[in-house]
Amino acid sequence: MEGKSATASGEAGAVVAGMKVVVAVDASEESLNALTWALDSVIAPRSGAGVSVVVVHAQPGPDHFVYPVAAHGIAITYSPTSAIESMRKAQEEISRKVSATGAIVEGDAKEAICQAVEEMHADLLILGSRGLGKIKRAFLGSVSDYLVHHACCPVLVVKPTKAHDK
C-alpha cells in the first residue's frame, strides 16, 4: 500500500529554521480538539520563532476516485467530501493563528502518516487519541499506537479532555 501525498489548498508555511510540526487529523472530533490544543499550547507561543505547521489528513484508500485529468494522463485524486470538510475546518482553525500547509495522504492511515512524517523530516508529530480501551485497541488497531512505535520523530498524543477532570 503506497501513500501518495497531494497538497490541498493552503498557503505555504513559513519555512524558517524552526520546528516543523505535523498534525494528523481525520474526520473525528477528537482530532480537531487535538489540533486546537496543539495550536494553543505548542505552536502559538512560539509563532515568532518560525514554526512551520503541516496538517495531514489521512484518508482510507478504497474511498478515493482517480480521474485522469490532463492530456498526458496525470491523475489527480478526488477526495471524498469528509476529508475536504475536515481539512477546511482545520485550515480555518489554523489560519487564524499561524500559516500552515495542508496535505492529504492516502492509503492505510498509519503507514501513510508514518511515511509522510519521514518525507517531511518533521520534528514533532501531534495526534488525537480516540481513547479506545484495551480490547478495542487490539481488534480495531490504533493509529496512535502504531505511530508512537514507528514514527521517526517524537510523538505527542493529545487526550480528549475529560469534563470531570477539573
Add this chain to the structure above:
Amino acid sequence: MAEESSAAAAAGEGRMTMVVGVDESEHSYYALQWTLRHFFAGGGGQPQYRLAVVNAKPTAASAVGLAGPGAADVLPFVEADLKKSSMRVIDKAKELCAQVSDALFEVIEGDARNVLCEAVERHQAEMLVVGSHGYGAIKRAVLGSVSDYCSHHAHCTVMIVKKPKHKH
C-alpha cells in the same frame, strides 16, 4: 483583581506543568534534552511550562525478584545501590536543566508506570514526556513498556520522544 491573584497563587503563576520521566537510560536523557531544547530554550522570556522531573526508584523488593534464602541480607545493599543510582540520575538531570530556574526534581519509590501517572495527577500536569527504549513488539509484551502504559493511562497529553532510528 482578587480572583486573579488567588487563582495565580493556587496555580503557581498560572503556568502549565510538564512532567518529564527519567531513568538511567540514554533514551530518557535524550528525551529530557529534546524537551529542553524545544520547550524551554526561550532566551530571556519566561518558559510557558513549569518543569517537574520525576525519577521512579524501584523498591528493593521488586528489584531482587525471586526471594531465596539469602534475600533478606541482600536487601539493604540493593536499597543503597538503588538510592545511589537515583541520585545520579537526578544530578545529571539537574545539570541538563541548569537553564530552567524553577524546575522541580523528585524521586518517588514505586513502579515507574504508576509513579509517573500519579505525578501527573499531583502536579495537575498538562503534559507528560517520556523517552522510549524502542523495544520491539515481543520485548514490549514481556518486559512491559512504561511509555505504552503512560500513553494509555495518564490523564493528560503524553509526548513520547525516541532517539531517531537510522533506516537502512
